[in-house]
Amino acid sequence: MTESWEARAREKREAVLALISKEWRIENPPVDKQVDVTGKYVQQFLTEREVEVTETTAEEIVKYTASGQWHAEEVTRAFCHxxxxxxxxxxxLHEIFFDAAIADAKALDEYYAKHKKPIGPLHGLPVSLKDQFHVKGVETTMGxxxxxGTFEGKTGTGKEKVFESEMVRELRNSxxxxxxxxxxxxxxxxxxxxNNIIGxxxxxxxRNLSCGGSSGGEGALIGIRGSPMGFGTDIGGSIRIPAGFNGLYGIRPSGGRMPYEGMANSMDGQNSVLSVVGPLxxxxxxxxxxIKALLAQKPWLHDPLVHEIPWRDEQEREIHELTGGVASDTNKTGKLSFGVFRTDGLxxxxxxxxxAMDIMVEALQNLGHEMIEWKPPMYKALHDEGMKTWDFDGGTDVKADFALSxxxxxxxxxxxxxxxxEYSASEIAGINVKLRxxxxEYMEYWNSSEQLTSTGRPVDAIISPLAPFPAARRNMYKYIGYSTWVNxxxxxxVVVPVTNVDKSVDKVDEGYQPIDETDKxxxxxYDPEIYDGAHVSLQLVGRRLQEERMLAIAEYVAKAIGK
Structure with missing residues (x-):
């Protein structure tokens, strides 16, 4: 390449900004003076109707658009703004395709006007996508x-700007x-x-804090209500961290539940710890x-790694029965038990x-649910072995992508x-055996908790931090163990927002003795002045492929803590 990487990055950055119409430009965007740009700050640039539309939840938007009360075009224009x-x-944002979205929304309105019914369960719902999804007519740079100007760093593939990821097709069909x-x-x-394109x-x-990563743009966009719902991916916390840092709900499904086919990725082919896709x-x-909308598309017919597991109402029903959500004629105890993972010791x-842990635990105890101290003895070994998987190729894949420019x-x-x-095949096989x-061991530890509960069941979920901080300060994300063990x-x-930092309450621990240099x-x-007002969230962890059950538990817990 004869053009410098700086020039290419600047051209791309300016090209994206140029796609924002003049009437939607902020004349003098604040640099440091405005810390919180949510709520009334961003509302000042919008009409009352745009505020109403963009601060409506996704499931409520669909009720209006699927019944013809709201037009998809109006909703789409509001979220584009x-x-x-x-x-x-x-x-x-990495890519803006507002004009194409508005054209799609108009087509949906025309369909509804003609047929008097929606196209699918997401009719007229604007959805944002992490820049791993391929969308026809749109570039994918992944930062x-x-x-x-390529397809995943290659030219002449015939896929540039025409290829779409499987989930994009399914979203369109919905x-x-x-x-x-x-x-x-x-x-x-x-x-x-x-990244070097947008900074x-x-x-x-x-704005003194990180929005999280790697689905950070999703977290920031939805956090300011610039999208009602979006999709990220998670190989070490990349859905949950942005959800938590931005006061959102997010789910990391187990591998094989949601379609990943046709998406860009780093270190593709590293299958010991798979990246998964999920909504925020x-x-x-x-x-x-x-999730229900996508499972209705039967993704297992088009993605060879997706399990044939349709939506399971019975899992939700069981939780509703145990928590009083619906009448129960079973012999269940009528309460839940939770493992409380306060610290991993590292x-x-x-x-x-x-x-936040105290708030959640106390609220659930007041409702009669059980709390069990959670200290899995194999945790450090799991952490140490799991971390090796991301180094299997010795950085070959990502080094090659940086070398392109x-x-x-x-x-x-x-x-x-x-x-x-680079790890040898034998070394990788050995690590896979250790992880299995x-x-x-972890499975049996979870099973053994049945002896500590009065419900007749092992614990129903684990209450855990998803990071050691409410959000990271710039270049200070020094420990990822609270999210990676789940992967x-x-x-x-499932991530649940709990509270906000209060500098008058959340004081620095004077005389704290750190475990090691990382903990130090x-x-x-942590500085209460800097963190004041930041979102504080936790995660609720269930076993493999318990998406329906965990969403029901998370919804109950959110209501229990007043969310």
Missing amino acids: RAALAHQLLHC YVGWI GAVMFCKTAVPHTLMTGETV YTLNPKN ATSIPSLRLA CNPQPPIRR GEPMSDQVKRFASLDK RLKK FLDYTS LVQES
Whole structure:
């Protein structure tokens, strides 16, 4: 390439910004003076009707659009406007295709006018996508300068701007309107979102903090209500971290539940710990709506890795019976039991996270549910073995993508530059065996909790931090163990917002004795003044392929804590 990577990145960045119409431009976007750009701040640039539409949850929007009360075009235009504002404030979009989205929305309105029925369960719902999804007519860069103008870094494939991911096809068939693709960190392998094309993506509630990663653009966009629902991916926390940092609900399904076919990825072919796709939204019913709509498309017929498991109402019904959601004629005890995972012993949570744990535990205990201390003895071994899987190729894949343009790695992912060992087939097989044995040990530990409960069942879910902090400060995401253990076990996890940081309550621990240098860095990064007002969230973890059950539990817990 004769053109510098800086010039290519600047051209791409400016081309995306140029797609925002002049009437949607913010004349002087704030730099440092405005920390929180949610709520009234962003509302000032919108009409009352646009505020009403964009602050309606996804499942409520569909009720209006599927009944003809709201037009898909009006809804789409409103979210395009708010997304345009979001990008100017937060740097959260990689691709804008508002015109195509509005055309799709008009076609949906025409269909409804003619047939008096919706196309599908997501009729007229704007949906944002992490920039791993391929959409016809739209580029996919995944944050790499070298991918600009190519198909995943290659030219002449015939797929440039014509190929679509399987889930995009299914979303279209369900009546959804795709309108933008959101920012990711190059490599996808960090809990912050930064790349050389658009820079650093900010947290809309507190722009001193990260929006999370790697689905960080999704978290930021939905957090400022620039999208009602979007899809991210998760190989080490990349759905849950942005959901938690931005006060959203998000689900990490188990592998094989949702279609991943045809998406761009890093280290594709590393199958020991699979990346999975799932939704982020502003309510649990929105997550349920998304998963039910996609499963209705029978993705197992088009993605060879998807299990043939349609939506299971019985799993939800069981939780409703146990919690009083519906009348029960069974002999169930009528309560739940939870494992409480306060610390993994390797890095302790900061004060706001500990307070959130107390809030959730106390609320559930007051409702009569049981709490069991959760200390799986195999946790460190699981952590140590699982972390090796991301280094199997010695960084070959991501190094090659950086080499396409000569761009540098951000500080958050520069560890890949120092990798020099590729694991042999025998070494990979050995780690896979160790991981399988550790999964078995964890399974039996969970089974053994039946002896500690009065329900006659093992614990129903684990209450856990998803990070040691409410959100990371820039370049300070120093520990990822609270999210990755879920991936190593392939468990189902749902994020629930709990509270906000209160500097008058969440004080620094004076005299704290750190476990090690990592724990020291994490604890020292907490400053109540900087964090004041930030979202504080937790995750509820269930066993493999328990998506319906865990959504029902999470919805119950959210109501129990007043959410």
